[in-house]
Amino acid sequence: MTPTAARAGVRAIAFALLACPITAQAQQPALRTALLSPGDVPDATKQPRSVAVLPVKAYLVQPGDLFAPEAAPARDLAGLAIQDAVLAALRSATYVEVVPPDGARQSLMAAPESAGRVQAAQAAYRMGLELYLGLSSARAVDKLRAASREFADSFADVFDPKSSADAQFMLGVALVDSGRPAEGHVAIKAGFAQQPDRRFRRDFFPPAAANALQAALTDLLSTVDPLRPYGDNQRMAALARKLGVGWLVLTSLRKGERGPVVSIAVYSAHKRLVEAEAHLPLDQLESRLEPFLSRWLACVPIDTTAVAPVSPLRVWTDMAVSWAPFLRQPTRRDFQSLGFAGGADVVLRQNLQWFGRVGLYTSVPDAYRDLLRSFNSVRVVTGLGGAGRSGPLRYFANLGVDAHLLGSFVTSVDPDCKLFGTEHRLCDRGSLLNLESQVLVGAHAAVGGQLHLGRDFVLAVRVSLSNYFLPLDGTDRLNRPLGVELGFGYRL
Amino acid sequence: MRAARIAVGRACDRVAKTLIALRSNTAGRPACLALFLALTVTTACSTEADLGGTWRGVTPLGAAPYDLLHGVDGSQVALELVIGEYGPDAAGVLRFFNGDAWLRARNPDPPDRQCGCALLHAGKVDAATAQAAFTLHGCLPGAADRAKLRTRGALRRTASGAILVLTVDEPGSPLHKRTSTIELEQTGGAGDIAEADLLCPLPLPTGNTASGQ
Numbered sequence: 001m002t003p004t005a006a007r008a009g010v011r012a013i014a015f016a017l018l019a020c021p022i023t024a025q026a027q028q029p030a031l032r033t034a035l036l037s038p039g040d041v042p043d044a045t046k047q048p049r050s051v052a053v054l055p056v057k058a059y060l061v062q063p064g065d066l067f068a069p070e071a072a073p074a075r076d077l078a079g080l081a082i083q084d085a086v087l088a089a090l091r092s093a094t095y096v097e098v099v100p101p102d103g104a105r106q107s108l109m110a111a112p113e114s115a116g117r118v119q120a121a122q123a124a125y126r127m128g129l130e131l132y133l134g135l136s137s138a139r140a141v142d143k144l145r146a147a148s149r150e151f152a153d154s155f156a157d158v159f160d161p162k163s164s165a166d167a168q169f170m171l172g173v174a175l176v177d178s179g180r181p182a183e184g185h186v187a188i189k190a191g192f193a194q195q196p197d198r199r200f201r202r203d204f205f206p207p208a209a210a211n212a213l214q215a216a217l218t219d220l221l222s223t224v225d226p227l228r229p230y231g232d233n234q235r236m237a238a239l240a241r242k243l244g245v246g247w248l249v250l251t252s253l254r255k256g257e258r259g260p261v262v263s264i265a266v267y268s269a270h271k272r273l274v275e276a277e278a279h280l281p282l283d284q285l286e287s288r289l290e291p292f293l294s295r296w297l298a299c300v301p302i303d304t305t306a307v308a309p310v311s312p313l314r315v316w317t318d319m320a321v322s323w324a325p326f327l328r329q330p331t332r333r334d335f336q337s338l339g340f341a342g343g344a345d346v347v348l349r350q351n352l353q354w355f356g357r358v359g360l361y362t363s364v365p366d367a368y369r370d371l372l373r374s375f376n377s378v379r380v381v382t383g384l385g386g387a388g389r390s391g392p393l394r395y396f397a398n399l400g401v402d403a404h405l406l407g408s409f410v411t412s413v414d415p416d417c418k419l420f421g422t423e424h425r426l427c428d429r430g431s432l433l434n435l436e437s438q439v440l441v442g443a444h445a446a447v448g449g450q451l452h453l454g455r456d457f458v459l460a461v462r463v464s465l466s467n468y469f470l471p472l473d474g475t476d477r478l479n480r481p482l483g484v485e486l487g488f489g490y491r492l
Numbered sequence: 493m494r495a496a497r498i499a500v501g502r503a504c505d506r507v508a509k510t511l512i513a514l515r516s517n518t519a520g521r522p523a524c525l526a527l528f529l530a531l532t533v534t535t536a537c538s539t540e541a542d543l544g545g546t547w548r549g550v551t552p553l554g555a556a557p558y559d560l561l562h563g564v565d566g567s568q569v570a571l572e573l574v575i576g577e578y579g580p581d582a583a584g585v586l587r588f589f590n591g592d593a594w595l596r597a598r599n600p601d602p603p604d605r606q607c608g609c610a611l612l613h614a615g616k617v618d619a620a621t622a623q624a625a626f627t628l629h630g631c632l633p634g635a636a637d638r639a640k641l642r643t644r645g646a647l648r649r650t651a652s653g654a655i656l657v658l659t660v661d662e663p664g665s666p667l668h669k670r671t672s673t674i675e676l677e678q679t680g681g682a683g684d685i686a687e688a689d690l691l692c693p694l695p696l697p698t699g700n701t702a703s704g705q
Contacts, residue, residue: 333579368579415583415615419576420690426583426611 047303050245051090051266052099054158056082057229059196059221059254063214069199078282082251082262089290090249095302099245105159107243114154118163121150125167132170137177144171148187155239157194158230165195172216173209181212188216193229196220226252226263227277233267240269247300250274259283266296275299314347316394316450318460320487322359324379327465327480330411330433335366337377341485345396347387355398355446356382359483369418376407379481381444381466392452402444402466404481409435435478442468446483456491543617543624543647544577544682546689547654550675554634560658560672562634563590569633571674573656574689575612575624575647577682582615582624585692586645588633607631609692612645622649628658632667641665653677 056079090098108114128143148171151164168191175184229252240248248267253260260282268275276296280288319342325334343357359379365371383400411433416426448462464483549571554562561569575584587609610630617624628643646657654676660667
């Protein structure tokens with residue numbers, strides 16, 4: 001970092017600390033926007049803040065100029081200049097992902113339900129217009145009101161303000177024509193709110209409607225909130241959600257006592273309110289816009305994708321009842337092994353864990369009593385696994401090594417050995433299989449999950465299978481223990 | 493008991509059907525249910541004839557002169573069959589006692605020192621009919637020459653106990669085809685068999701043992 005950049009960074013930090021609200025300072029004490037110089041490498045774990053810049057609304061047309069379409073449309077150039085200045089200021093900041101007005105328009109137009117809504121609105125508008133021209137104003141009102149609603153719901157005032165405003169204007173005119181001037185005034189005012197720089201040809205409307213248009217524009221200019229040119233906080237929240245952004249930059253241009261004034265508001269979808277606002281003279285925009293946006297960005301936290309570990313290691317322990325039948329066994333009928341197993345999963349990295357478990361088992365006699373005595377065994381398994389999370393469920397798949405110490409494991413199919421004992425003269429010694437005190441070693445695989453119950457307690461389920469291959473001559477009769485475990489655990 | 497077995501078998505069928513039905517919808521079922529159902533099926537669905545245990549003759553044998561079994565001096569003989577049932581296999585021992593005081597206490601003295609007991613061989617169990625068949629190799633109390641006889645035994649469970657049919661299958665012996673049908677009652681279950689119940693020492697050697705002849 002160059003000395004100049006360092007000084008700029010320190011100055012920006014000091015500025016941010018002075019400017020940020022107390023809460024913002026506490027949450028985000030370090031300034032992030034100005035600390036990176038062109039030579040610095042951005043932190044890949046930090047997620048850029050998505051900001052959409054909506055089209056500038058210009059409240060420059062005065063009621064007296066409403067029916068003078070030949071008047072110079074000064075707002076176009078000024079609006080574009082404001083828009084470019086805002087975009088340039090945001091794009092120069094780090095960790096900011098800017099959605100320009102054109103991008104916002106395209107995104108809204110490409111929304112799944114948008115095309116259908118707009119088509120329905122246009123059809124309703126055409127029918128309303130025909131009804132109005134056919135002197136059926138009362139019936140036209142219903143159609144035009146439906147068209148206005150569909151346009152508003154699809155946020156057509158952002159990507160096609162003329163069509164949206166036309167529906168409102170025609171609705172207002174139809175209402176006035178129907179003898180409902182108050183409602184007409186509201187509708188026309190709403191039309192001007194969507195397209196405040198609209199002008200009309202002279203003598204296009206009958207005198208009553210023309211007067212209503214002028215009155216509505218007068219009313220709008222005197223009451224409009226320039227910081228909310230696209231509606232209230234609730235509508236902005238819906239718009240931000242539809243655009244998939246965290247912030248909306250709302251700009252408007254209106255006449256001031258000393259010249260045009262640019263009003264800028266930054267709406268936060270997270271907080272659901274305008275968290276920064278400024279009213280800047282148009283001629284000072286260049287010098288004051290970037291500090292304003294920098295001050296706002298300094299107070300906005302940056303989300304990171306990296307997991308901030310609470311402790312260096314996260315340990316999931318559990319204790320479970322376990323059922324472990326052998327898929328390969330020397331007895332003619334299956335015998336069961338029941339017991340308890342406990343262990344821990346130690347999260348080494350985000351999706352990588354080490355696991356270790358110990359199980360104590362005892363056997364349940366088989367139907368033919370080929371297993372001469374119940375035998376106890378101890379299993380130790382360990383290895384590595386992958387883990388993931390989905391809501392309250394943590395799931396994993398483990399691979400490792402299984403060491404199984406057998407207790408007294410003696411089987412025979414000779415009934416004399418079973419009744420009289422293996423030392424009896426009738427017992428056929430050749431029928432005996434003695435695996436007493438052998439240690440079987442092999443590969444182990446397990447899948448399972450831990451369902452979060454509350455606080456740090458979990459319900460743990462695990463299914464495992466091992467295949468022993470050591471000792472080389474001792475695994476052909478007793479092998480492949482299947483394990484099913486159900487228990488409770490605790491996250492340390 | 494047999495009715496209970498049949499009931500258990502039917503219950504097992506139902507459990508098995510339930511398990512099959514659950515297989516298509518196990519996602520939302522608690523794992524413990526599957527575990528207990530599996531354990532129930534695997535541990536409770538064993539089919540046995542329930543012949544294992546200790547059986548004793550209801551009445552002493554040898555009262556009639558033509559009985560197959562009787563004491564050396566014509567006294568009565570009591571009988572005890574200790575049998576272990578292991579699926580399709582069976583093992584056990586048939587022991588004989590003096591029958592005088594049988595109903596009050598087991599007399600430790602066998603009626604015939606050389607024919608006090610016989611081990612069961614090749615015991616097979618048919619759980620469907622609750623029967624067991626086996627072979628005895630040894631002399632029978634009352635036989636004149638103490639010769640080893642091959643005797644076939646058939647044990648069949650009845651509503652009140654069991655019936656043991658012994659048939660001598662030793663061609664050339666005067667006892668060949670002789671049969672004795674003995675009514676038994678169960679005095680101990682399979683888990684009550686003690687080591688002492690299984691004692692059946694080899695017959696004492698005959699002849700001049702000092703000279704080795």
